[in-house]
Amino acid sequence: MPTPSSPAPRVRFAPSPTGKLHVGGARTAIFNWAFARASGGTFVLRIEDTDPERSTEENEQVIIRAMRWLGLDWDEGPEVGGAFGPYRQSERFARYDELVERLLSEGKAYYCFCSPEKLEADREAARARKDPFQGYQRTCRSIDPAEAKARAAAGEPCVVRLKVPLDRGDVHVHDLIHGDVTFNAKELDDFVIRRTDGTPTYNFCVVADDAAMKITHVVRGDDHLSNTPRQVLVYEALGLEPPLFAHVPMICGPDSKKLSKRHGATSVEEWRDEGYDPEAFVNYLALLGWSLDGETTVVPREVLCREFSLERISKNPAVFDPKKLLWLNAEYLQAKTDDEFAREVLGPQLVAAGLVDEGAVEADPTWFALLAQILKPRAKLAPDVVGLSRFLFGDEVAIDEKARAKALEKEGAKAALEAARAALLELEPFTGDEIDRALEPLPEELGQSKRNFYQAIRVAETGSLASPPLGPSLQLLGKARVLSRLDAAMR
RNA sequence: GGCCCGUUCGUCUAGCGGUUAGGACAUCGCCCUCUCAAGGCGAAGAUCACCAGUUCGAAUCUGGUACGGGCUACCA
Numbered sequence: 001m002p003t004p005s006s007p008a009p010r011v012r013f014a015p016s017p018t019g020k021l022h023v024g025g026a027r028t029a030i031f032n033w034a035f036a037r038a039s040g041g042t043f044v045l046r047i048e049d050t051d052p053e054r055s056t057e058e059n060e061q062v063i064i065r066a067m068r069w070l071g072l073d074w075d076e077g078p079e080v081g082g083a084f085g086p087y088r089q090s091e092r093f094a095r096y097d098e099l100v101e102r103l104l105s106e107g108k109a110y111y112c113f114c115s116p117e118k119l120e121a122d123r124e125a126a127r128a129r130k131d132p133f134q135g136y137q138r139t140c141r142s143i144d145p146a147e148a149k150a151r152a153a154a155g156e157p158c159v160v161r162l163k164v165p166l167d168r169g170d171v172h173v174h175d176l177i178h179g180d181v182t183f184n185a186k187e188l189d190d191f192v193i194r195r196t197d198g199t200p201t202y203n204f205c206v207v208a209d210d211a212a213m214k215i216t217h218v219v220r221g222d223d224h225l226s227n228t229p230r231q232v233l234v235y236e237a238l239g240l241e242p243p244l245f246a247h248v249p250m251i252c253g254p255d256s257k258k259l260s261k262r263h264g265a266t267s268v269e270e271w272r273d274e275g276y277d278p279e280a281f282v283n284y285l286a287l288l289g290w291s292l293d294g295e296t297t298v299v300p301r302e303v304l305c306r307e308f309s310l311e312r313i314s315k316n317p318a319v320f321d322p323k324k325l326l327w328l329n330a331e332y333l334q335a336k337t338d339d340e341f342a343r344e345v346l347g348p349q350l351v352a353a354g355l356v357d358e359g360a361v362e363a364d365p366t367w368f369a370l371l372a373q374i375l376k377p378r379a380k381l382a383p384d385v386v387g388l389s390r391f392l393f394g395d396e397v398a399i400d401e402k403a404r405a406k407a408l409e410k411e412g413a414k415a416a417l418e419a420a421r422a423a424l425l426e427l428e429p430f431t432g433d434e435i436d437r438a439l440e441p442l443p444e445e446l447g448q449s450k451r452n453f454y455q456a457i458r459v460a461e462t463g464s465l466a467s468p469p470l471g472p473s474l475q476l477l478g479k480a481r482v483l484s485r486l487d488a489a490m491r
Numbered sequence: 492g493g494c495c496c497g498u499u500c501g502u503c504u505a506g507c508g509g510u511u512a513g514g515a516c517a518u519c520g521c522c523c524u525c526u527c528a529a530g531g532c533g534a535a536g537a538u539c540a541c542c543a544g545u546u547c548g549a550a551u552c553u554g555g556u557a558c559g560g561g562c563u564a565c566c567a
Contacts, residue, residue, distance in 0.1 A: 132493050183495070201566085317559090451526080464527090
C-alpha cells in the first residue's frame with residue numbers, strides 16, 4: 001500500500017531478447033505487473049540487449065507480442081516511452097561508459113590487462129591447490145592508475161574491473177522472500193564491468209539502469225540471488241542505495257529440473273497457439289509460487305491486480321502442471337456467457353477452420369448461442385469446438401466406420417431410424433425439446449433399449465458415437481438435413 | 492571444489508508453537524444420463540526429507556545430515 005512515507009513502487013521486467021518469452025519469464029513478468037497494479041506502482045519494461053551476439057530485434061518483437069497477448073501492459077518501456085528512457089540497454093551504452101569512467105577516475109575500478117589464458121591458468125592453479133577462492137587474483141590491481149590509463153589509451157586490450165574494497169566484509173542482502181542472506185566477503189572477486197570490446201556487463205548495467213530508472217523493488221528469478229551481492233557492490237561503488245529484492249523461485253519440469261525444451265512447450269506463444277486463453281494462462285502462472293489464500297484457484301486478473309502481494313510468494317520451486325492449466329482453461333471457457341462464447345470462441349475458431357464465413361455469428365446469433373450452450377461444457381480448449389461441431393456443417397456427414405458397425409449395422413437399427421423419421425417428419429416447431437419429446441416413446445414402442453435406439457440416430461446424424469445432446473444437435477441441423485441423413489443411413 | 496537457496500499428499504499450495512495437517516488439479520467410486528462432457532456426492536492419497544536439540548507441547552524455533560537447484564564467464 002502506498003503511504004506518504006513509502007513512495008509508490010517502481011518495478012521492472014527486464015527480458016533479454018535472446019529467445020522467445022519463456023514460461024518462467026512470463027511468470028516473473030506477471031508478478032512484477034501484478035505487484036505494480038496492486039500497489040499503485042509503475043511497471044517498467046526494459047530490454048536487456050547488451051549481448052549483440054544473441055539479441056535480435058525479432059526476439060524483442062516476439063516478447064512484446066507475448067506480453068501484450070498476456071495482457072501485461074507496461075507504464076514505461078518500448079513503444080510507450082517514459083521519463084526514464086531509453087528502455088533498451090543497447091541505447092544506453094554512453095551512460096554506462098560515463099559511469100565506468102567515473103569509477104575509474106575515483107579509483108573504484110581499474111584496468112585489467114590479463115589475458116584469458118592467464119585467467120584460465122590462475123583458475124586452474126587455484127583449483128589445484130584447493131584454494132576456496134577461485135576468483136580473479138587481483139593481479140592488475142597494483143598497476144599504477146596513470147600507467148594503466150596510458151596503456152589502455154595506447155590500445156592495449158583490457159577490461160575494467162570493479163575494485164571491491166578489501167575491508168568490505170560480508171555482504172548482507174535483505175530479500176523479501178528469502179529473508180536475510182549473507183555472502184562471505186572472501187568469495188567476492190573483482191569482477192569485470194566493461195569488456196575488452198568496450199561493452200558493459202550484465203551485473204553493471206542492471207544496477208546502472210535500476211538506479212537510473214528509480215526501481216524500488218527488484219523482483220526476478222531465484223537464479224539471480226547469487227549475483228545480488230555483486231550488484232550491491234556496484235551500488236556502493238556508485239554511492240547509491242540498493243533497492244529491495246525479491247527472488248522468486250524457479251519453475252521446473254515434471255522431473256524437478258529447470259523447465260526447458262525437453263519438457264515440451266516452454267514459450268508462451270506455443271501455449272497461445274495451442275488455443276489457451278490468456279486469462280487462464282495468467283491465472284495459472286500466477287498460482288505457480290503465489291497463492292491468494294491457499295483455497296482459491298480461480299483468480300481473475302482483476303483480483304490479482306487488487307490482491308497480489310510479495311509476502312505470499314513461496315520459497316520453493318514449482319513444477320509446471322499442464323493438466324491443471326487445462327482444467328483452469330476449461331473453467332474460464334465455461335465462465336463465459338453463451339453470447340461471449342459464440343463471439344469470442346466459436347466465431348474465430350470456426351472461421352479459422354474454414355467451416356463458416358466471417359460474420360456468421362453476427363448473422364445468426366440465436367443459432368450460435370444454442371451451439372455455444374451445448375459446446376461450452378465439452379470444450380477444454382477453444383479449438384476443441386471445431387471437432388465437436390464439425391458434423392453440423394455440410395449436408396452430409398462422414399460416418400466413422402467403427403461407429404457404423406456398432407450402431408447402424410445392428411439388429412433393429414433400421415427400424416429405429418425409420419421410426420425416428422416418421423416421428424420427426426411433421427414435427428413443428430423443430431426444437432430440441434420437441435424433438436426429445438417426439439423421440440422419447442419410440443424405444444419402448446420398438447422394444448429397443450434407449451441406448452441402441454439413440455445411438456443409431458446419433459451415428460446417422462453426427463457420424464460419431466459421442467456427440468452433444470441429440471435434441472439441440474438436431475435442432476441446429478434443421479429438419480431437412482436431419483431427414484436426409486436418416487435416409488442416407490438407411491440406404 | 493567453494494558459496495547461496497530450497498525440501499508439507501503424484502502436482503500446485505494453506506499453515507507462521509497446541510489443527511482429525513485444510514483447499515485445488517490429477518486418480519478412483521457413486522449419482523445424474525440416449526453417447527461424450529459438465530455437474531453433484533464421496534474415497535484414497537502427506538510418519539510435514541532425515542537426525543538431534545529447545546519446549547509441557549514443533550510441520551512451525553535452532554543446529555547438523557541427505558537430496559535437489561542456482562551461482563562461481565570478457566551470458567543475461
